[in-house]
Amino acid sequence: MEKQKIAVIDLGTNTFHLLIVSIDSYQRFHIIHRERKAVMIGRGGINQGMINEEAQLRALSTVQHFKDMIDKFKIDHVVATATSAFRNAKNGASLAKRIYDETSISIDIIPGELEADYIYYGVREAMALEAENALIMDIGGGSVEFIICNDQFVLWKQSYEIGAQRLLELFDITDPISRENVEQLLQYFDNKLLSLTKAVKKFQPKTLIGASGTFDTLSDIYVIDQDINVKPDASELPLTYEHYLKTHQALNEKNHAERMTIPGMIELRADMIVVASWLIHYVLDKYQIRNIRVSAFALKEGLLRCVSNQLIANQ
Numbered sequence: 001m002e003k004q005k006i007a008v009i010d011l012g013t014n015t016f017h018l019l020i021v022s023i024d025s026y027q028r029f030h031i032i033h034r035e036r037k038a039v040m041i042g043r044g045g046i047n048q049g050m051i052n053e054e055a056q057l058r059a060l061s062t063v064q065h066f067k068d069m070i071d072k073f074k075i076d077h078v079v080a081t082a083t084s085a086f087r088n089a090k091n092g093a094s095l096a097k098r099i100y101d102e103t104s105i106s107i108d109i110i111p112g113e114l115e116a117d118y119i120y121y122g123v124r125e126a127m128a129l130e131a132e133n134a135l136i137m138d139i140g141g142g143s144v145e146f147i148i149c150n151d152q153f154v155l156w157k158q159s160y161e162i163g164a165q166r167l168l169e170l171f172d173i174t175d176p177i178s179r180e181n182v183e184q185l186l187q188y189f190d191n192k193l194l195s196l197t198k199a200v201k202k203f204q205p206k207t208l209i210g211a212s213g214t215f216d217t218l219s220d221i222y223v224i225d226q227d228i229n230v231k232p233d234a235s236e237l238p239l240t241y242e243h244y245l246k247t248h249q250a251l252n253e254k255n256h257a258e259r260m261t262i263p264g265m266i267e268l269r270a271d272m273i274v275v276a277s278w279l280i281h282y283v284l285d286k287y288q289i290r291n292i293r294v295s296a297f298a299l300k301e302g303l304l305r306c307v308s309n310q311l312i313a314n315q
Contacts, residue, residue, distance in 0.1 A: 005032065006307055007070045009063070009080035010300040011107065013042040013141030013165055014268065015213065016059070018066045019300050020073055023308055031233075032073055037062045038268040042085045042141050042165040051089045059095060060102060067103045079307050081118075081299070082109045084142025084163055112159025116145040120154055121302030123147075123211055126235035126295040135205035137283065138212045138298055139276045141165035146196050148203045156199040162192050162279070164214070164272035175255045177274050182252075185275060189282045200287045207291040208284060211298040213269060214276040215239070219294045220264035221247050237294040241284070244292060248277045 003022055010017040020033040039062050041055040051059070063080075070078055086092035086109045096107035110118075119138045123129075129151040136147040142163040148156040167173070171184050210218070219237035223230055228238055251259060251274050259270045283289065 004077065004311060005073065005075045006304060006311075007066075007073075007075040007078045008300045008304045008307070009066055009078070009105065010303070011039075011041075011059070011063075011080065011082040011086065013046065013083065013085040013143075013163060014038065014040055014272070015141075016062045016066070017300050018069060019304065020069070020075060021304065023311075027308060027312070029304065029308075033069060035069075037065070040141075040165075042163075044169075045089070046085060046142060046165050047169050049088055049090050051085060051091055051095055056091075056095055056098070060099060063099050063103050063105060067105055077307065077311065078105060079303060080105050080107050081115075081303060082107050083115050083299075084112070084140055084161060087111065088142065088161060112143055112145065112161075113157065115143070115299060116147050116157040116159050117154075118299045118302035118306065119145050119211055120147045120149060120157070121305050122297040122299055123209055123295040123302075125301050125305055126297035127209075127293065130207070132207070133203050133205040134207040134209050134293075135200065135283070135287070135289065136209045136211060136295075137215075137280070138210075139164060139214045139279060140212065141272065144279065146199075148199055148205050155203050158195060158199075160192055160196075162188070164276045164279075167275040167279075168272060171275075173271075173275060175271070177252055177278075182278060185278050186282060189279065193282075197286070205287070206289065207293060208280075208289045209293045209295055210239070210280070211295045214273055214280070215294045216296070217264060217266060217269045217273060218244060218247060218277075221262055222264075224263040235296045237296050239292050239294045241290050241292050244280070244284075248281055251277050 005022045008019045015036050016039045017036045021029040039058045045052045138145045140163045145159045219239045222243045
């Protein structure tokens with residue numbers, strides 16, 4: 001296959017991502033451009049199943065910017081996916097059409113099961129999986145994907161509409177989080193994750209592999225605190241179980257302003273990371289998992305690999 005350039009757009013509930021790469025004859029990716037924008041299309045409407053007009057305008061503006069970058073780099077192939085906020089909103093499809101009408105970029109609103117597939121492919125691209133079963137966890141603003149797998153197979157997968165933005169708005173989380181909020185969250189997880197609990201009991205994963213925003217930030221906090229040098233193109237990021245527990249405690253004791261003083265924290269994550277961390281804590285504690293790995297790759301890299309493979313098949 002001659003060298004080709006591909007652009008992947010990932011329209012998440014919180015963040016829109018653009019990844020532009022060239023692919024060489026050995027099927028290796030070479031990043032040309034990548035960026036992310038905090039669009040927050042779920043804010044103020046996610047639990048009502050609507051994307052409000054302000055959020056729609058932010059989405060349109062961001063995709064138009066991405067289109068400008070795609071045109072600048074003269075990209076051969078463009079693929080764009082939208083996830084939880086789009087698929088659950090009554091006006092998600094109409095927003096996707098509006099984006100297409102204004103930018104000529106076609107948006108594929110994907111189901112949660114396919115989202116989980118792409119996340120698995122992305123994690124597999126980032127790191128060597130082991131023979132021992134692992135639990136992949138990707139916490140978005142709208143949904144959370146869990147995949148139980150090993151180096152050979154996906155054993156089980158499911159997407160749950162319990163993302164961090166949904167949780168923040170559903171339980172009216174105080175700042176700092178209250179004990180009552182924590183009890184509400186834990187009861188909610190017990191009720192919503194019955195199928196996960198059954199799968200974990202069956203397949204006994206021993207490692208939690210985190211992917212996407214919350215885990216990126218937890219790793220950033222760890223790296224800065226421990227003065228660890230991480231290469232900019234690293235596909236696996238450092239984090240230990242012990243340091244996660246330390247960070248989790250700090251996140252729960254501090255208010256927004258105090259959390260922002262934690263080195264490695266970013267504004268986009270400062271509120272949602274509290275409920276997201278309680279979901280991580282729930283999983284680690286309930287399923288007695290003590291080993292954590294963090295993948296720098298997730299949905300967009302998995303989608304990129306699938307697009308690349310399809311291009312090869314069509315040669």
